[in-house]
Amino acid sequence: MTKxxxxxxxxxxxGSDGIGLASAERFAMEGAQVYITARRQxxxxxxxxxxxxxxxxVRGDVTNLADLTALYERVARGHGKVDIVFANAGTHQPIPLEALDEADFDETFDLNVKALVFTVQKALPLMAAGGVIVLNGSIAGSKAYPGQSLYNASKAAVRSFARSWTIDLKDRGIRVNVVSPGATETRMMRDYFDAAPGAEEAVVAGVPLGRLGHLEDVANAVLFLASSDSSFVAGHELFVDGGVAAV
Known part of the structure; x- marks a missing residue:
């Protein structure tokens, strides 16, 4: 294992589950001091x-700006800087247009968009040249999956932020990229499949590489984007989806 x-x-x-946890484990194994957030202690x-x-x-709700402030105050007290932010927290709600209501809209956009924006903004005072921001997107931001327009749109916003922030932060020497998984074996995805018989088989049939993504597949991509191995990669969206978006 490198350092x-x-x-x-x-x-x-x-960072307490799924892609966030898998990435945290890898960062820690490679020498990083890792801070994670979660709502449940x-x-x-x-x-x-x-x-x-x-x-x-650091326990907290990233949709609550006071909790985000407390997160970075804890980091500042402990280490005085942030080198890498992985804005990973998000939700997936497959709700058809006819069925969604205001609460559904607020829940999806508060977590997938608002929380992501302020996770990044509040980190900036602690970041210097060489800092890296990785945003967790989805291939749903580029492909129109049926019955989940809110989710698709929220992830399209993530892709747009990476483009804009690459320009906004270039003079500070901070890189921004997006990792965009396809269907990945997470608890959230498993819950979706369990509630929709036949969905898993249909999804896998559409993946050129013939399987769901593994957590380590996405974590490997996150660490690549966060490392000096990708030092000339900026404003990019890296699909980790077995070829779905490209083919």
């Missing part, structure tokens, strides 16, 4: 046990 992130301070929202504690390596958990 590409020795001495780096990494903040991961939604029990899940946060379990995640910290898995990550090890002195990882630090």
């Amino acid at each position: 590409r992130f020795e001495g780096k301070i990494v903040v991961i929202t939604g 029990e899940m946060l504690d379990e995640a910290l046990d898995r990550i090890g390596h002195g990882a630090i958990g």
Whole structure:
């Protein structure tokens, strides 16, 4: 195992499960000091046990700006800087247009868009040249999956932010990129499949590589975008989807 992130301070929202947790484990193994957030203390504690390596958990709701402020105040007290932000927290709600209501809209956009914006904004005072921001998007931001227009649109916004922020932050030497998974074996995706018989088979049939993504597939891409291996990559969306979006 390399130590590409020795001495780096990494903040991961939604780090107690799924892609966030898998990425946190990899960053920690490669030498980073990792901070993760989660809303539930029990899940946060379990995640910290898995990550090890002195990882630090800060309980909070990233849709609450006071909680985000508290997160970065904790990082500032502990280490005084942020090198890498993985704005990972998000939700997936497949709701048809005819059925959605205002609460559905607010829940999706508060977490997938608003929280992501302020996760990045509030990190900036602690970031210097060489800093990296990775946003968790989705191939749904580029493909019109039926019955989930809110989710599709929220992830299209993530892609747009990466373009705009690459320009906004270039003079500060901070890179911004998006990792966009396809169907990945997460708890959230498993819940969706369990509620929709036949959906998993249909999804896999549409993947050129013939399987769901694994958590480590996405974590590997996150670490690539966060590392010096991608030092000339900016404003980019990296699909991790077995070829779905490209073919």
